[in-house]
Amino acid sequence: xxxxxxxxxxxxxxxxxxxxxGPTVLVGSAHGERRNVMAAAWSMPLDFSxxxxxVVIDRNTLTRELVEASGEFSLNVPxxxxxxxxxxxxxxxxxxxxxxxxxxxxxxxVEAFDGTHIRAPLIGGCLAWLECRVIPEPHNQDRYDxxxxxxxxAWADPRAFRDGHWQFAPGVSRSIHYIAxxxxxxxxxxxxxxx
Amino acid sequence: xxxxxxxxxxxxxxxxxxxxxGPTVLVGSAHGERRNVMAAAWSMPLDFSxxxxxVVIDRNTLTRELVEASGEFSLNVPxxxxxxxxxxxxxxxxxxxxxxxxxxxxxxxVEAFDGTHIRAPLIGGCLAWLECRVIPEPHNQDRYDxxxxxxxxAWADPRAFRDGHWQFAPGVSRSIHYIAxxxxxxxxxxxxxxx
Numbered sequence: 056x057x058x059x060x061x062x063x064x065x066x067x068x069x070x071x072x073x074x075x076x077g078p079t080v081l082v083g084s085a086h087g088e089r090r091n092v093m094a095a096a097w098s099m100p101l102d103f104s105x106x107x108x109x110v111v112i113d114r115n116t117l118t119r120e121l122v123e124a125s126g127e128f129s130l131n132v133p134x135x136x137x138x139x140x141x142x143x144x145x146x147x148x149x150x151x152x153x154x155x156x157x158x159x160x161x162x163x164x165v166e167a168f169d170g171t172h173i174r175a176p177l178i179g180g181c182l183a184w185l186e187c188r189v190i191p192e193p194h195n196q197d198r199y200d201x202x203x204x205x206x207x208x209a210w211a212d213p214r215a216f217r218d219g220h221w222q223f224a225p226g227v228s229r230s231i232h233y234i235a236x237x238x239x240x241x242x243x244x245x246x247x248x249x250x
Numbered sequence: 251x252x253x254x255x256x257x258x259x260x261x262x263x264x265x266x267x268x269x270x271x272g273p274t275v276l277v278g279s280a281h282g283e284r285r286n287v288m289a290a291a292w293s294m295p296l297d298f299s300x301x302x303x304x305v306v307i308d309r310n311t312l313t314r315e316l317v318e319a320s321g322e323f324s325l326n327v328p329x330x331x332x333x334x335x336x337x338x339x340x341x342x343x344x345x346x347x348x349x350x351x352x353x354x355x356x357x358x359x360v361e362a363f364d365g366t367h368i369r370a371p372l373i374g375g376c377l378a379w380l381e382c383r384v385i386p387e388p389h390n391q392d393r394y395d396x397x398x399x400x401x402x403x404a405w406a407d408p409r410a411f412r413d414g415h416w417q418f419a420p421g422v423s424r425s426i427h428y429i430a431x432x433x434x435x436x437x438x439x440x441x442x443x444x445x
Contacts, residue, residue, distance in 0.1 A: 077272015243438025
C-alpha cells in the first residue's frame with residue numbers, strides 16, 4: 056500500500072507546539088543501510104528558538120545505536136489510527152524484526168518516508184514530524200539515556216495542525232498519550248482560558 | 251476557603267504514570283520563608299525506579315532561584331477545574347505577587363499544603379503530586395534550564411488515580427495539556443490496544 060502523505064512545513068519557532076501537549080511520539084533513526092522506529096512516551100520541548108527537544112532513548116535499543124552513530128533522529132506524532140502500530144513498534148526490537156516490512160503478517164508495519172534535512176525516516180500515519188540533530192551531551196546520554204536535539208525542520212498534516220495551531224478537522228484522528236500496558240488517552244477537548 | 255484535599259500515596263515504581271501521558275504540571279518551590287508556584291508544560295519522566303523526572307525551569311523565574319537554593323521541587327498535576335489558575339501562575343512572577351494569597355482580588359490564588367519529604371508546597375486542586383529532590387547537574391541547569399529530580403514521594407487523588415492506574419470517576423475534572431496562548435487540551439478518552 057502506498058499512502059499519500061499530506062504535510063506542510065511548520066515554521067521553526069512554532070515547532071515546540073507539536074510536542075507541547077505531551078503526546079507520545081515515534082522515534083525514527085537510520086545509519087548506513089539500517090533504519091528503525093520505536094515509541095517514546097518520554098519526550099518534551101526544551102527550547103523555543105532555535106527549537107530543541109529532549110527524549111529518553113534506552114541504551115538497549117537499536118534506535119540508541121543508530122542515533123548515536125548518525126547524530127540524527129526524527130520525532131513523529133502518531134494519530135490514534137496507528138495506536139496499535141505505535142504500541143507494536145514500542146514492544147519489539149528492530150534487531151529482531153524490520154518494523155517497516157510486513158514479514159510478520161501481523162499488520163503492524165509502519166510506512167516510512169524521507170525528510171529533507173536528516174536521513175532518519177519520517178513515519179506515515181502521523182500528524183506531525185520533527186527532524187532533529189543530536190546535541191551531543193555524552194554525560195546525559197550515558198547516565199540518564201537522555202538525548203537532546205535541535206529541530207532543523209518540522210512538518211504537520213494540515214488536517215490536524217495549520218497556521219501554527221492544532222486545529223483537528225472533524226473526523227481527523229487525534230494524537231495520543233501513552234500510560235502503560237497498552238493503555239492510552241486520546242488528546243481530548245480543546246479549550247481556552249483567560250486570566 | 252479551606253479545601254479538604256483527598257490523597258493517597260502512590261508506590262514509587264508507579265509514580266512515572268502520573269506524568270507519562272504528558273500533562274502540564276505546576277512546579278512548587280520554597281526556600282527559607284519564600285515559596286512559589288509556576289506552570290510548566292515541559293516536564294517528563296526520566297526513569298522508572300527509582301523514579302526520576304526532568305523539567306525545564308527558566309533562569310529568570312523565582313522558582314528557579316528557590317529550586318536552586320533548596321534542591322527541591324514539587325510537580326503537581328492540575329485538574330481542568332484549575333486551568334485558569336494554572337495559566338495565571340504561569341503568567342506572573344512570584345517576585346511580583348504572592349500566588350498563594352488573594353491580594354489581587356482576581357481569584358487566581360492557589361492553595362498550598364505540606365508534603366512529607368520536602369518543604370516545597372504541594373498545590374490544592376491537583377490530581378497528583380510528586381515530591382522531588384534535585385539531582386544536581388549544573389551543566390544542564392546552566393545551559394538548558396533543564397532540571398533532573400528524583401521522586402521521593404508521590405500522591406494522587408483516588409477519584410482520578412488509584413491502584414496504579416488513572417481511573418477518572420464520572421464527573422471528576424481531568425488533567426490538562428497546555429498548547430500556547432491560553433489554549434489547552436483536556437485529557438481525552440482512555441482506550442486500550444493490543445498488539
